[in-house]
Amino acid sequence: MKKISSLFIFSISLLLFFLLSPCLCATKKEKCNPQDKKVLLRIKAAFNNPYHLASWNPDMECCDWYAMKCDFKPPYRVIELTIFSGNISGQIPDAVGDLPYLQTLVFRKLTDLTGQIPRAITKLTHLKMLRLSWTNLSGPVPAFLSELKNLTFLDLAFNDLTGSIPPELSQLQNLDAIHLDRNKLTGTIPESLGNFKGKTPDLYLSHNQLSGPVPRSLGNLNFSFQLDFSRNKLEGDVSFLFGKNKTLPIVDLSRNMFEFDLSKVEFNDNLQYLDLKHNKIYGSLPQGLVQLSNLQFLNVSYNGLCGQIPTGGKLQTFDSTAYFHNRCLCGAPLPSCK
Incomplete structure (x- = not known):
């Protein structure tokens, strides 16, 4: 009798589950915020309804659409928009600024994305990551990006951005990194970045047309990973x-016109990567380089260095290309000093 009763209860429970399942599905369909859904469809239309966004079907739950993510708890607002490596053409629509809960905005490896960075982005007060890279965006690096006070990561690399670096970027107090590399930026590095x-934040400014001296204020900073x-x-x-x-492990100052006496420089014990090639650096290699047990890469070629390469440590593990084309540098792995 007890077994029959248990079986009856299980059967009733199973029946209730199947009866309620459509209601649960209906609740899920209502999860997507209707205002966010309208905005996303406007963004899709602005990009001429590309196949890359084919899943953005107005009859489907928008939190399940490709290239975006909703918060997992009510009110289920869109918090991430990541469009990557798609056949997307046009300009970044102002509609992106109408996703008020957005924390991550990524348009990356979209070679047909053109135009300038829209000011509407400043409406995204919760934004933490802004990554607009590997596109054909042009125009300046906008000073108004300094209004995005919650940004922790700014990546505008591999674009066609021109003009100078806006000093206002130093107002972003939560940044871990600024990527402005691989653009066409000119002018000097602002004093304010120090x-x-x-x-x-780590600074990535390579492959531009920046000129003039590096502000001494940057010497007051201790970059955590890369310069x-x-x-x-x-x-x-x-x-x-x-x-x-300092604690900075990676430094690349190569292919500039820097000019200083290397023999007087002290390096931090954490240094792993040092590239100084193609500059006007003079003096000799400091003995302190021998003490750098973490050093994995060194290149001082094409400078005006002289004297014997210190022996010991990692310095003889690098091949001659790390040292050649200097004025009178000698010793292993180069020919011996006369």
């Missing part, structure tokens, strides 16, 4: 970027 009030000023027209003494008190 005056970040919050975190010190890349390579392939510009920067000049002067940047020895202040180094020091025993």
Whole structure:
């Protein structure tokens, strides 16, 4: 009798589950915020309804659409929009600014994306990641990006951006990194970039047309991971970027016109990667390089260095290309000193 009763209860429970399932589905269909859904469809229309966004079907739950993500709890607002490597053409529509809960906005590897960065983006007050890279965006790096106070990551690399770096970017106090590399930026590095009030973001400024001296204010900062000023027209003494008190592991200053005495520079024990090739650096290699147990890459070629390469540490593990084309540098792995 007890077994029959248990079977009856199980059968009733199973029946109730199937009866209620359509209601549960209906609830799920209502999850997508209707205003966000309208905005997304406007964005799709602005891009001429590309196949890449074919899943953006107005008859379907928008939180399940491709290239976007909703918050998992009510009110289920759109928090991520990531459009990557698609056949997308046109300009970034102002409608992106009408997704008020957006935390991540990514348009990446979209070679037919053109025009300028719209001011409407500043309406996204919750935005933490802005990644507009590997596109054909043009125009300036907008100073109004400094209004996005919650940004932790700014990536505008691999575009056709022109003009100077806006000093207002230093007002972003939560940034971990700024990527402005691989553009057509000109002018000097703003003094203000040495005056970040919050975190010190890693700076990626390579492959531009920046000129003039690097502001000494940057010497007051302790970058956490990487500093890349390579392939510009920067000049002067940047020895202040180094020091025993720093922790920066990766430094690339190659292919500029920097000119300073390398023999007087002290390096931090955490240094792993140092590229100084194609500059006007003089003096000799400091003995302190021998003490860098973490050093994995070194290139000082095409400078005006002299003297014997210190022996020991990692310095003899690098091949001759790391040292050649200097004025009178000698010793292994180069020919011995006379």
